[in-house]
Amino acid sequence: MEEINPQPQQNKFGNWLKTSITARMLMVGFLIIILLIPLSFIESLIRERSFRQQDVVNEINEKWGNNVLVYGPILKIPYKTYSEKTTFNETTKTYLKEIQTHVNYAYIFPEKLTTDVNVNSKTLNRGNFESAVFTTDMTLSGFYIPTDLTDKDIKPEDIIWEKASIVMKTSNLKGIKNEVLIKLNNNSYAFQTNYNDENNGRNSRLDILETGFLNQSLINGTENSNFSIKISFNGSKQIELIPIGRTTDMKMKSNWADPSFIGNYLPNDETKEITKNGFKADWKVLHINRAFSQQHLNKIPDLSEFAFGTKFMVMVDEYQKSERSAKYGFLVIALTFLIFFLIQTLSKINIHPFQYLMIGLALTMFYTLLVSISEHSNFLKAYLIAGISVIVLITFYSKSILKTFKFPLFIGLSLTALYTFIYVIIQLENYALLVGSIGLFLILAIVMYVSRKIDWNNG
Known part of the structure; x- marks a missing residue:
């Protein structure tokens, strides 16, 4: 074939x-x-x-210090409230009325809050990886006006002035580098951690610091009570402040060249300055700019949504x-x-x-x-x-x-x-x-x- x-x-x-x-x-x-x-x-x-x-960055930040959020200082004043309890007596066949006394707390925000923040940024390395972290020195100052709770239906005689204290909240308890003191007029008080404070909230992401009892003459008077606090943090990612002052000012200075301003309030354009060597920024928040009052009863409100500050961001990493x-x-x-x-x-x-x-x-x-x-x-x-x-x-x-x-x-x-x-x-x-x-x-x-x-x- x-x-x-x-x-x-x-x-x-x-x-x-x-x-x-x-x-x-x-x-x-x-x-x-x-x-x-x-x-x-x-x-x-x-x-x-x-x-x-x-x-690796999260591990470094966890050990160095996480983001910094400061909420305070807040004047904590206990006061008495009363309730009537009625019980039935089987022997006399009558009702007995008993007046019970309860202790609640009023939280008073300062009239003026001024914060100066100096931030020194650097990088930490582990193997081939690095993380941007910072050390910040913060100075908070301002004053409280004489406390008047009559518009909250609290009588002056029901206020327990001798057990008043100052509280602060922060997201970075681990990163605090110094003993935190508040100077109230001419008296100094040390802050201690207070994990058992029921008013802190079970699900709060903030830790609470509280002083001992204050000298009642400093707050139960007709004059303003001036305060100042110096606190240093090791932190990372961002720094924020909640504007609890009736007037809140914050000045921030850093060697970080790529800031991202975050939160509800932006810094003033007239004073903002960003260069390759760092930045400077000023904020001013008035009470009319935020939707909360200067006095709160029973618990410290969660005001994290009103926080503002700076995120220390890496624009584009490798x-x-x-x-x-x-x-x-x-x-x-x-x-x-x-x-x-x-x-x-x-x-x-x-x-x-x-x-x-x-x-x-x-x-x-x-x-x-x-x-x-x-x-x-x-x-x-x-x-x-x-x-x-x-x-x-x-x-x-x-x-x-x-x-x-x-x-x-x-x-x-x-x-x-x-x-x-x-x-x-x-x-x-x-x-x-x-x-x-x-x-x-x-x-x-x-x-x-x-x-x-x-x-x-x-x-």
Whole structure:
């Protein structure tokens, strides 16, 4: 029998792959989709390292000191209330009325509260990871006006002046560095922790500090009672104050160059100053600006929603930059393959799918190099080393494929421009979308101009 030779059919299919523009486009698109798999693994690796960094940062902050929130000082005054209890006497068959006395508390906010905050920031390292922490010295001063609770239906004779005290709340009891004293007029009182205070609330995230009993002559008079407190914290993340003064002023000064002002109230624009060496900011909150009064009965209200201050934020850390860079991986691979596709189409030089695959894998290696090197150096140096390594590798590899000097040189320059463009976008915050859109528009225009002479009907 006569044997059928399949060779001509195979040659026909191979020639179609070599000569057909459609076949090359399908092949390049398929390889790009395949390379999305290692890109997704790399993004997962970056997120895993980022989570590991966050765990280390939380551990460092937990030991150094967490965020600082100060609520106080508050004048705590006990007072008597009365209730009538009726019982039935079985022997006399009569009802007996008994007056019972209860002790409740009134909490009085200061008329004026002025806070000066000096913050010294630094970084703590553990292995390849670091956390931004701070030490802050706070001075709180102001005064209370003479207490009058008649509008709360509390008679002066029912107030227990000799058992009045001062309380403060804070979120960072562990971070306090000094013995906390309040100077009330000419008398000093030390604060002690008070975990058993039922008025603190079972679910409160704040710890309470309280002084011993005050000299009643300091608060039961016709003159204002002046106070001052100095307190130092080791902390991290943010510093906040609750504006309990009828007029509350806060001044903050720090060597931190990237503050984020948080809470219900922003600092005054006229006095706010932010430089590369730090910032200064002043706040002023009046009683008319917040929806609570100066006197409260029975318990200290939760006023955390009215807190304001500064968050000491890292604008974009190394892993955030690496993750943002990896999001452009599809764009880098697609544009690089497009350059090789246009060179192959215009010059009639054959490029094998395996060679496309090797170029794509080299492009994905950029991100693993970037992440690993940035853990031991700054992002710019890691980006330069990874970028130069990949560009040189692909340039020399393309020289062996294209057999000329001008095309590899063009590819090297194109990759350099592309990686530079992506680095600029990563560094930008407010203008990243605008610059990226303009850059992509220019790239599209160049591709349209270069490909205008290709005969797309040929294959």
